[in-house]
Amino acid sequence: MEEETHTDAKIRAENGTGSSPRGPGCSLRHFACEQNLLSRPDGSASFLQGDTSVLAGVYGPAEVKVSKEIFNKATLEVILRPKIGLPGVAEKSRERLIRNTCEAVVLGTLHPRTSITVVLQVVSDAGSLLACCLNAACMALVDAGVPMRALFCGVACALDSDGTLVLDPTSKQEKEARAVLTFALDSVERKLLMSSTKGLYSDTEQCLAAAQAASQHVFRFYRESLQRRYSKS
Amino acid sequence: MKETPLSNCERRFLLRAIEEKKRLDGRQTYDYRNIRISFGTDYGCCIVELGKTRVLGQVSCELVSPKLNRATEGILFFNLELSQMAAPAFEPGRQSDLLVKLNRLMERCLRNSKCIDTESLCVVAGEKVWQIRVDLHLLNHDGNIIDAASIAAIVALCHFRRPDVSVQGDEVTLYTPEERDPVPLSIHHMPICVSFAFFQQGAYLLVDPNEREERVMDGLLVIAMNKHREICTIQSSGGIMLLKDQVLRCSKIAGVKVAEITELILKALENDQKVRKEGGKFGFAESIANQRITAFKMEKAPIDTSDVEEKAEEIIAEAEPPSEVVSTPVLWTPGTAQIGEGVENSWGDLEDSEKEDDEGGGDQAIILDGIKMDTGVEVSDIGSQDAPIILSDSEEEEMIILEPDKNPKKIRTQTTSAKQEKAPSKKPVKRRKKKRAAN
Numbered sequence: 001m002e003e004e005t006h007t008d009a010k011i012r013a014e015n016g017t018g019s020s021p022r023g024p025g026c027s028l029r030h031f032a033c034e035q036n037l038l039s040r041p042d043g044s045a046s047f048l049q050g051d052t053s054v055l056a057g058v059y060g061p062a063e064v065k066v067s068k069e070i071f072n073k074a075t076l077e078v079i080l081r082p083k084i085g086l087p088g089v090a091e092k093s094r095e096r097l098i099r100n101t102c103e104a105v106v107l108g109t110l111h112p113r114t115s116i117t118v119v120l121q122v123v124s125d126a127g128s129l130l131a132c133c134l135n136a137a138c139m140a141l142v143d144a145g146v147p148m149r150a151l152f153c154g155v156a157c158a159l160d161s162d163g164t165l166v167l168d169p170t171s172k173q174e175k176e177a178r179a180v181l182t183f184a185l186d187s188v189e190r191k192l193l194m195s196s197t198k199g200l201y202s203d204t205e206q207c208l209a210a211a212q213a214a215s216q217h218v219f220r221f222y223r224e225s226l227q228r229r230y231s232k233s
Numbered sequence: 234m235k236e237t238p239l240s241n242c243e244r245r246f247l248l249r250a251i252e253e254k255k256r257l258d259g260r261q262t263y264d265y266r267n268i269r270i271s272f273g274t275d276y277g278c279c280i281v282e283l284g285k286t287r288v289l290g291q292v293s294c295e296l297v298s299p300k301l302n303r304a305t306e307g308i309l310f311f312n313l314e315l316s317q318m319a320a321p322a323f324e325p326g327r328q329s330d331l332l333v334k335l336n337r338l339m340e341r342c343l344r345n346s347k348c349i350d351t352e353s354l355c356v357v358a359g360e361k362v363w364q365i366r367v368d369l370h371l372l373n374h375d376g377n378i379i380d381a382a383s384i385a386a387i388v389a390l391c392h393f394r395r396p397d398v399s400v401q402g403d404e405v406t407l408y409t410p411e412e413r414d415p416v417p418l419s420i421h422h423m424p425i426c427v428s429f430a431f432f433q434q435g436a437y438l439l440v441d442p443n444e445r446e447e448r449v450m451d452g453l454l455v456i457a458m459n460k461h462r463e464i465c466t467i468q469s470s471g472g473i474m475l476l477k478d479q480v481l482r483c484s485k486i487a488g489v490k491v492a493e494i495t496e497l498i499l500k501a502l503e504n505d506q507k508v509r510k511e512g513g514k515f516g517f518a519e520s521i522a523n524q525r526i527t528a529f530k531m532e533k534a535p536i537d538t539s540d541v542e543e544k545a546e547e548i549i550a551e552a553e554p555p556s557e558v559v560s561t562p563v564l565w566t567p568g569t570a571q572i573g574e575g576v577e578n579s580w581g582d583l584e585d586s587e588k589e590d591d592e593g594g595g596d597q598a599i600i601l602d603g604i605k606m607d608t609g610v611e612v613s614d615i616g617s618q619d620a621p622i623i624l625s626d627s628e629e630e631e632m633i634i635l636e637p638d639k640n641p642k643k644i645r646t647q648t649t650s651a652k653q654e655k656a657p658s659k660k661p662v663k664r665r666k667k668k669r670a671a672n
Contacts, residue, residue, distance in 0.1 A: 027535040032518050034528040038373040039285045041318050048518050051274045057318030063234050083291045084368050119318035124273045209544030217534045225529030
């Protein structure tokens, strides 16, 4: 496709990750993902977007406490731990957003009365943290072999004061932006699973369309990384 | 989740192997597993891998007022967390014993040994000092948490740079990293813990036990030492009784091991320093091995957002129209407001009230489910609604009159006593809801 050749031509090595300036609204940072890096959890993945890095571990389907069991589907639990200090309200709210996204995608009815626990640890935060958490959670669920009806990805975008859209903002761009929007999109039809927005903005649909365009790259990245792992060559 | 118990045959197997001086991963008795140290992009962030045990360490600092009895010293705070991803048995309520023991050992090793010069952390005596906080997160538990954690802590402390501060008379200026280069902490020595596991009542010993070996051990001896062969802390747990020469032998082994580990740490720090100075790539992204099949990288990818506006129009066109706007809030008295109306009480089947249902036909008996609205006031002037709203489904609730000066109008309560009354009473409500949607 047109976009693919476009990116192939523009791949170039650069010094220092994430600190080089990017054109307005136009690019995602350097991605990296490593799966199955922890020996204890059933599935684990470390997802890096520029300098932002999140480590996810998944246990499941596993035993669930009787108080938390649901008779016809799996109990999904998401735990997000910040790097410094004790988890607070912001972490709880992000946990809930990620949990709602995962519940929409994971086929919980195949494993009733079990628990699927996703534990996320922020390794470094340099912008687009929620999007990185979503990506890490998805890769970890894939690594754990949890049945899902689609993959999902997180894309963050920021609108600065003159309305320019920036995808995958760094923390500096997020601080200076007028609004920051994070979308979770599913892989089948790029439909919206979750959105979390902060700030003053009026053109949601444009941001959503840009996020959908970006999600194509993220899904291509997922596909290529899984192909690398599972292909026989 | 409860920890899977270790089977008897596995336990016997491990003990027999240890008696024959064999370890499951092929190591010798005094061998350490491979230690790998990687740094992140911020100062003070590192991940240490001791075999498969993985610990993330981060150091941060903050200006605070000093403790009253130590007005000229900075504050050190250590926190080791056993993340739930490290082992299925680590649940929030369940790990307190191990957690307390590890935290206490970390504190004794690092704080009591005075490896950090706390006097240098003082900015203004009695008013402002630096509080250095070390957060350690255990990411994967494959045995010997304490060694990995102590290495991570000391590496993070050595790697950390705090903002530069200058004091001129009464003025304290805190420089940002852009203004002045951040300053490293003043570290006297590097204490590192070495663990020894004992088996068969002290007959056999292993250095750096992994998770299986820890499960079958009788006791653990931890010696914290620095490269100058000074012992910072010793702890013996498990109730094993050790002879003096056993302890001395362990301390000699610890001396050798600590020297090796310290050299490794210094080399890693130096490498990182060099890479940063030369402007090369640093951070966790670089420490992901390229050759691994489970790792994948993608360079910066530009996205074509030129057709964003057309796509946006498509989205708007395909989307469903937004749902009906809720009526404007009505303020009854300061502190009590109402938005819209409530829905019917879905607990109706459970109640068994004696009162008769005394409504007329076509009656709007909607019960507000707001907790604040347990009042008995008839509300009749909400926007375009054409019927009174009756509330209060419980006779035990206290009735608070909202408008004490007005005459309280007749209050009708809906009771859902008999099941056969429930069915017909539902219909009028449903019809009414449809009417609202049409409005």
